[in-house]
Amino acid sequence: MKHMCQLIALMLxxxxxxxxxxxxxxxxxxxxxxxxxxxxxxxxxTAAPMHDRMEDTGHSLHGDHGMSSDQxxxxxxxxxxxxxxxxxxxxxxxALLAATTDVAETVELHQTVxxxxxxxxxxxxxxxxxxGSTVELKPGDYHLMLVNLKHDLxxxxxxxxxxxxxxxxxxxxTAPVQLxxx
Ligand SMILES: [Cu+2]
Numbered sequence: 001m002k003h004m005c006q007l008i009a010l011m012l013x014x015x016x017x018x019x020x021x022x023x024x025x026x027x028x029x030x031x032x033x034x035x036x037x038x039x040x041x042x043x044x045x046t047a048a049p050m051h052d053r054m055e056d057t058g059h060s061l062h063g064d065h066g067m068s069s070d071q072x073x074x075x076x077x078x079x080x081x082x083x084x085x086x087x088x089x090x091x092x093x094x095a096l097l098a099a100t101t102d103v104a105e106t107v108e109l110h111q112t113v114x115x116x117x118x119x120x121x122x123x124x125x126x127x128x129x130x131x132g133s134t135v136e137l138k139p140g141d142y143h144l145m146l147v148n149l150k151h152d153l154x155x156x157x158x159x160x161x162x163x164x165x166x167x168x169x170x171x172x173x174t175a176p177v178q179l180x181x182x
């Protein structure tokens with residue numbers, strides 16, 4: 001009986017140790033959010049590549065993303081995009097599952113793809129982060145779409161974004177608002 005207890009205690013210790021090392025480690029580098037003040041139509045708008053602007057204002061392209069057209073179309077000031085580099089330093093696969101922010105009602109995970117020479121954005125359920133990988137969320141690729149902004153995003157403002165990862169849990173990042181990638 002004593003042996004049994006020792007065995008159970010050992011097993012419990014093993015489980016605890018296993019849990020302790022199992023959680024993944026993901027770091028977030030260089031997050032930034034695109035400014036909506038000073039966007040197309042404004043005098044100070046520089047010649048951003050077309051696909052950049054599509055991600056900011058092109059939500060009419062989505063069609064089926066569950067937004068009513070009066071939110072998605074029009075001024076283009078109700079959406080923006082967030083970018084960052086995710087580094088999975090663990091030896092376990094992870095995935096970005098969701099994100100939230102104070103400045104927008106919803107955050108969608110998006111991927112820009114080219115199909116028949118037409119650049120389109122589509123919503124994805126998750127962004128895979130293979131073990132040991134570095135995954136860039138950048139214009140023309142994966143990005144976070146901030147939908148239904150609560151106010152214009154001005155250059156220099158800081159935006160808090162909370163990421164939910166499958167393995168690493170929640171990570172909160174503070175991203176500066178910029179007109180373009182620096
Ligand atoms: Cu998008």
